[in-house]
Amino acid sequence: SQKIEQNSEALNIQEGKTATLTCNYTNYSPAYLQWYRQDPGRGPVFLLLIRENEKEKRKERLKVTFDTTLKQSLFHITASQPADSATYLCALDLGGNNRLAFGKGNQVVVIP
Amino acid sequence: DTAVSQTPKYLVTQMGNDKSIKCEQNLGHDTMYWYKQDSKKFLKIMFSYNNKELIINETVPNRFSPKSPDKAHLNLHINSLELGDSAVYFCASSPRGGNQPQHFGDGTRLSIL
Numbered sequence: 001s002q003k004i005e006q007n008s009e010a011l012n013i014q015e016g017k018t019a020t021l022t023c024n025y026t027n028y029s030p031a032y033l034q035w036y037r038q039d040p041g042r043g044p045v046f047l048l049l050i051r052e053n054e055k056e057k058r059k060e061r062l063k064v065t066f067d068t069t070l071k072q073s074l075f076h077i078t079a080s081q082p083a084d085s086a087t088y089l090c091a092l093d094l095g096g097n098n099r100l101a102f103g104k105g106n107q108v109v110v111i112p
Numbered sequence: 113d114t115a116v117s118q119t120p121k122y123l124v125t126q127m128g129n130d131k132s133i134k135c136e137q138n139l140g141h142d143t144m145y146w147y148k149q150d151s152k153k154f155l156k157i158m159f160s161y162n163n164k165e166l167i168i169n170e171t172v173p174n175r176f177s178p179k180s181p182d183k184a185h186l187n188l189h190i191n192s193l194e195l196g197d198s199a200v201y202f203c204a205s206s207p208r209g210g211n212q213p214q215h216f217g218d219g220t221r222l223s224i225l
Contacts, residue, residue: 049213097162098211
């Protein structure tokens with residue numbers, strides 16, 4: 001069956017360190033993958049998109065990698081700040097019509 | 113200026129009732145979506161419209177009926193509400209085509225008593 005797995009345990013990290021989140025998937029062949037941020041009581045906010053032929057994408061302090069052999073994406077927040085505390089969702093392209101399948105999300109707590 | 117707005121933000125109602133949720137986007141996007149986020153936090157696509165035409169219709173009970181009067185609006189009507197319908201419903205929009213980021217509203221929290 002198709003699965004998208006993100007760590008269910010919250011990641012507690014000291015301010016200034018790098019947070020690394022993992023998104024693993026099985027029985028999907030996404031042409032691209034997206035990462036979103038969700039704050040409590042709010043809708044997801046788009047952060048980054050990476051295509052299957054791209055190894056890495058960066059935006060300010062964020063970096064995403066995409067390994068189609070390992071079926072895995074890593075999401076990094078460098079120099080983390082308390083304002084980065086949120087839940088981060090990965091979303092896989094299901095092919096056609098911009099259909100996305102979302103992971104359950106991984107909470108990050110940045111400790112001052 | 114709110115990009116994707118949903119009303120109401122909270123909806124509490126009795127089982128068996130019929131209710132509607134409205135969504136409007138001012139981003140000029142062609143495509144709009146409805147998602148359901150259940151208590152386990154999974155966000156699942158329900159429907160998508162492209163310029164008023166239904167293009168995604170996932171396995172959703174036919175008690176749920178979307179309606180798009182124009183490309184800036186996508187409403188969701190739910191008949192005969194059941195306990196399992198309790199969830200947060202998100203509207204989203206994007207430019208037409210694949211590889212597009214989606215812009216979400218802040219959700220409508222539906223609670224069935």
